[in-house]
Amino acid sequence: MSTSSKTLAPGVIAPAVQPSRWRRRAKGLALPVLIILLLEAVVRLGWIAAYQMPAPSEVAQTLLHLADGALWKHIGASLSRVLAGFAIGAALGLLFAAWVGLSREAEAWLEPTFASLRAIPSLAWVPLLLLWLGIGETSKVTLIAIGAFFPVYLNGVAAIRNIDRKLVEVGRMYGFSPLRLARRILLPAALPGVFTGLRSALSLSWMFLVAAELIAATRGLGYLLSDGRETSRPDLVLAAIIVLALLGKLSDGLLASLEQRWLTWRDTFDGTDTGV
C-alpha cells in the first residue's frame, strides 16, 4: 500500500486563472470608463452647464495642477489624522473586545455601557468634542477614533464568542494555560472576524475624517471640499472626492492583502459554482 504517489499542490490552480483575471479587471473597468466618456460628451455638447458639472478632462487638469502644489499638504494632513484616529480607535477596540469576549465578568460590567454608547450616532459627538477639545487636531483624531472603535469592538467580541467550542476543548485537553489558549487557539480563530471589524473601521475612519474636516479645518481633503463649495468650483470638489476614493481604496486594499495573506487557511465560499 502506498499513498506517497499522491501529491498536493495547493497553488497549482493559479496559472490557469491568469488570463481570466485580466478579463475580470476589464469587466470592472467598463462601467466607470463608459460613465466618464458619457459625461465628457454631455458637457462638451453643452447639455449640462460647465459651472455645475465640469468635464472629466477639466477635473483631471485641476488634479494635475493641485498635484504641483497644495495637494500633498492636504493629503498628508488627512492621512495622518486618519492613521492616528484609526490606530487609537482600533487598538482600544481590540483591547476591550478581547477583555469582554474572554470574560463574562467583564461583559457584565462593560457591555451595557458600550451598548448604550454605540446607540449614539457618532457625529453627535462633534459639538461636544469641539467644546471640550477645541478645533485643533485632538478633536478630529478623537472623533475618528470613536468611529473606528465600535466596528472593531463589536466584530471582535462576536468573533471570540463564535469560536468553535470544540477547538477550545483541544486546548483544554492539553492543559493549556489561559494565555497559551488565547495565543494558540482563540486569537487565530477570531482573526477573520477581527479583520472584518478593522476593514469597516477603516472605511468609517475616512468618513469621520471628512466630517471633522468639513466642520473646521484649514488643511486636509475635507477642507478642499468645503473650499470648492465656497468658491463655487465643482472641479475642486470632484478632485477631492477622487483623491478620497483613491486613498480609501488604497488603504482598504492594504488591509485586504494582509487579510489574504494571513487567512489563506479559510475554507470559504468565493462566489464560484453558484450557476448564477
Next chain:
Amino acid sequence: MNQPLRIAEPAPPVEPLLDLQVEGKAFGATQVLGQVQLQLQPGEIVSLLGPSGCGKSTLLRLVAQLDQDFTGVLHSRPEQIGFVFQEPRLMPWLSVAENIGFSQDQGYDRARVAGLIEEVGLDGFAAALPKALSGGMAQRVAIARGLYGQPQLLLLDEPFSAVDAFTRFKLQDLLLDLARRHRIALLVVTHDVDEALYLSDRVLVIGNRPGTVCRELRVKLDYPRDRRDERLARLRGEALEALHSARVI
C-alpha cells in the same frame, strides 16, 4: 522455607493502567452514569459499546479529565493520554505538521512529526492545510496528533463515525497497527457493533439511563483479525442480545 504468606486480599497481577470507579454522574437532574468500574491493562484494547446518549462519551471525558464533576474515584490514570475526538478538530490555520505537534507550539519535534505523518500514510501532506484534506485524511492527522505526546493510553470518541465504510475499515486497521507498534492501550467509544468486536480485546456493553456496564464480552482472537471470521459473527449475536436485553434495541 520462606513461604509467602497468603492473605485474604488477593493483589491484582499487574498494576492496571487505568482504574476508574464511578458511583454516579449527573447533568442537572438527569442521571447519565450509574455505577461503572473501568479498568484497563497496559496495551489492552477496550470498547465501550452503546447507543447515543447512554453516557459512554461522558465516561471517556471523565477518563480524560475534561470533566471532573462526578462521584467516584479515579484510582490510577496514565500520565500521558491522547484523545481523538469524533470530528478531527484540526486547527484550520495550521498545517498538517503543525497540527500534529500542536501540544508543543512552534518548538515541536520535527522528526517525530515526520515519522507520524509517514505512519498514518500522509507522506507529502506535511505542509497542507486542513481544508485540502478529505474527512478520512483529517482523521488520520487527528490520530497522529493523539499519538504525538507518546501516550500509554489513547482515548477515541466514535472516531470513524463520520467517514464512509471503506475508509472506516482502513482506519481501523491503521489504528490497530499503530496501537501495536507504539504499545499503547486503546479505549474506544463506538455504537458500531462490528467495529467494537473487530478492534477490541474486551467489549463493554453500556446500557441506558443511567449508563452502566450490562455485559462484558471477551474477544479472544489474535490480531490481525479477519472481518469474515465466524467467531466474530457469533460474538456479534451475543452483543446484539446483550443490547436487546438492556432494552437498547
